[in-house]
Amino acid sequence: FLFRNKASFTHAAKHTLVKLTILPILDFGDVIYKIASNTLLNKLDAVYHSAIRFVTKAPYTTHHCDLYALVGWPSLHTRRQTHWLQVIYKTLLGKVPPSLSSLVTIASPNCSTRSSRYSSLVTPKTNSFFGPLSFQFSAANDWNELQKSLKLETLISLTSFKHQLSEQLTDYCTST
Structure with missing residues (x-):
């Protein structure tokens, strides 16, 4: 139409x-x-x-x-990635159902280092091919990767997070 x-x-x-x-x-x-x-x-x-x-x-x-x-x-890939990271952040804020928020655990640092100040998630061990595809594993893995650049020590408002995320995720156009 x-x-x-x-x-x-x-x-x-x-x-x-x-x-x-x-x-x-x-x-x-x-x-x-x-x-x-x-x-x-x-x-x-x-x-x-x-x-x-x-x-x-x-x-x-x-x-x-x-x-x-x-x-x-942005590209559809960037839209997907942005939404995915926002879902993870909403999980950390407790703005999702308990069944989802129970799947992520904030890591407690074992020793005092500069990077231990930044909130990270416990990445579970996986024993199968499908393990890394699970919410629990991929959310922790992707969040910890994002934290290498964001370096959030405490949780900020969702609006502030979205703004910081938009500055982090940029499209690098390729010829594919």
């Missing part, structure tokens, strides 16, 4: 339509499908790029990096 009638919409209307219809669908469940195969993720990227082309009237041959710049949106 949208593509057949795209001439009827202004640029602002197309932008709003995509933000209110397509992006929520791509964002829903992105934390779960973040471990999907590259083949499946590439199909989602194609939908995202098509939506951006709808807004911008860019030709099919326009490179995806240029598409992101035209609308000022």
Whole structure:
């Protein structure tokens, strides 16, 4: 429907339509499908790029990096990563159901070092191929990796965290 009638919409209307219809669908469940195969993720990227082309009237041959710049949106990978790290942070703040927050444990430092001031999570041992794909393992692993650059000593507001996260996660466009 949208593509057949795209001439009827202004640029602002197309932008709003995509933000209110397509992006929520791509964002829903992105934390779960973040471990999907590259083949499946590439199909989602194609939908995202098509939506951006709808807004911008860019030709099919326009490179995806240029598409992101035209609308000022990050890549779908960055959107997924941002949302994932926000879910982890909400878990630390206790803003998720107890069944999820019980899966993360804040590590207590064994010795006093500079890095021990920063909050980190206990990374559980895994005995199978699927262990690293679990929420418990990947949340701890990804949070500890993020803390190497954020260096949060205490938990801050979610709004402040989102701002710091947006400064940390940037798209490095590649030609793939």
